[in-house]
Structure formats: C-alpha cells, structure tokens
Amino acid sequence: MACPVCNLSGGTAANAYPSVDLSHLPAQEQRKYFARFEEDFVEFERLREQVRPLVPSGIPLWPGTAFGPLHGSAWGEFGPLSLIHAWELLIRREPFERLQAEGLRGLKGCRTALRFRKKNPPELLEMELVPRGEFHSDCLPERPLPCPKCERRELKCPDEPILDAASLPEDQDLFRLAGFLSMIIATERFVDAVRRLSYEQDIAFRELPVRGA
Structure with missing residues (x-):
C-alpha cells in the first residue's frame, strides 16, 4: 500500500501491541487486522482509527502494526529473556516478576499464544514496548x-x-x-x-x- 501523500509503501514489523484485544469486533472485521496487503488507503485509515482508542495516546499506528497475542509454533529452550527478532522481546514469567520487584518502571508483559509440543512449556510473555x-x-x-x-x-x-x-x-x-x-x-x-x-x-x-x- 502506497501513501497518497508521501508515496511510501510497505509497512513495519517492529510495532506491536499484544495487549490490544480485538475480540469485541466481528470475526470478519478481526481478520482485516491479520498480516496482509491492504490496497485501499481509505480502508486502512478506517481500520487504524477504529483501534486508536485501544493504544496509548499519541502512538503512531503505521501499516504493519500488530495487535493481540503472539501466535505461532515454538520449540527449543528459552532463556530468561529472548529476542526472536531484533525488535521482539520475550521474557519468562518468573524473570519478569523479579524485574518488576526491582522497581523497574513501565514494564508490561503480555501472554503469548505460542504452541509448544513438549510437556510443561515455559510461560512466555511478550514485552509491549511503546x-x-x-x-x-x-x-x-x-x-x-x-x-x-x-x-x-x-x-x-x-x-x-x-x-x-x-x-x-x-x-x-x-x-x-x-x-x-x-x-x-x-x-x-x-x-x-x-x-x-x-x-x-x-x-x-x-x-x-x-x-x-
């Protein structure tokens, strides 16, 4: 999708708000927020403004911004903190709570929806970073x-x-x-x-x- 003003096209994979719950929207409307290519800029603007009240004030919502918990398959061992991409940080539940107890400011960990095949998988949280x-x-x-x-x-x-x-x-x-x-x-x-x-x-x-x- 190209912007009709600046002509930039594409989107970002580095902007995500896993705490945003879209379940109040009809299923057909929720699917419009899945990763896809939106050709109609007017429709993109409508979708953007529909979720703007759900994110912190003043946050830019670029094309490609993700909402809701992280989905997918997971395997292997995860340390206390893990980067699955340079911009996507996961943290296990216990380390997250210990860092909170240290008095660190503004930490927000959100449950993921990752699927593990092994028994007793770790509870991984995705950090919501503004x-x-x-x-x-x-x-x-x-x-x-x-x-x-x-x-x-x-x-x-x-x-x-x-x-x-x-x-x-x-x-x-x-x-x-x-x-x-x-x-x-x-x-x-x-x-x-x-x-x-x-x-x-x-x-x-x-x-x-x-x-x-």
Whole structure:
C-alpha cells in the first residue's frame, strides 16, 4: 500500500501491541487486522482509527502494526529473556516478576499464544514496548517530519547512534526508539538489574551515548 501523500509503501514489523484485544469486533472485521496487503488507503485509515482508542495516546499506528497475542509454533529452550527478532522481546514469567520487584518502571508483559509440543512449556510473555525517545541531531542532522497522512517518516539508523537526552522518558526503563522502531532501548537501571540477576544469557547490550541540547 502506497501513501497518497508521501508515496511510501510497505509497512513495519517492529510495532506491536499484544495487549490490544480485538475480540469485541466481528470475526470478519478481526481478520482485516491479520498480516496482509491492504490496497485501499481509505480502508486502512478506517481500520487504524477504529483501534486508536485501544493504544496509548499519541502512538503512531503505521501499516504493519500488530495487535493481540503472539501466535505461532515454538520449540527449543528459552532463556530468561529472548529476542526472536531484533525488535521482539520475550521474557519468562518468573524473570519478569523479579524485574518488576526491582522497581523497574513501565514494564508490561503480555501472554503469548505460542504452541509448544513438549510437556510443561515455559510461560512466555511478550514485552509491549511503546515508542519513546529520538536520535540526537548530531548523528541525524536531517530529521523529516512524519507524514500527516500515514504517520510514517523515512529514517535510516545512523552508524553511530546518539540519543537525545531531552526526548528520553522518565517513566520507562524499556521502550522502542520512536525514531527507529526496531531499536529497543534499555536504561542503565534495566541493564544493571538484568546483569545482577544473571539474565543476560541470550541477549546482548550495546551502550549508546546520550547528549543534551
């Protein structure tokens, strides 16, 4: 689907709200939110506005945004935290509760609908990560505004990312970068807790500089 204003086509796989429940919609309407190609932009806008009250205020809903629990088949062993994609973080129930007990802010884990063949499968939660924060202008001097029609903006990740201190949230220790949704940002508090609890088994952290105005 191409936007009639900015002409960008395609969508994102890095924006998901697993807590959003669409079961109140008729089955035929629910199917319209499955992964597919919508050719009618007017219909896309209708579907987008229909679910907007169900997500946090001000959240962009780009084409490709997913709603509801993660489905699919799962196998193998899962550590405390697992990335199934660079932008999709799963966490086992006990580590999630221990991180919450550490006082980390804004953590939201949602049950998945993954299917395991083995007995006693782990209870995996998908982290719902809201978009917050931006790149600093020193690493991204040209920052296009979001399209007023489809809400997307065409950004490339800088080779050496720098975060804008003024844009970072004070109520979230784990979030997506609003300017680049496939990048998950963790605060120093989150990283320290994960390392102290020995949960850094299947993930790796990269320190990013933060710069003020």
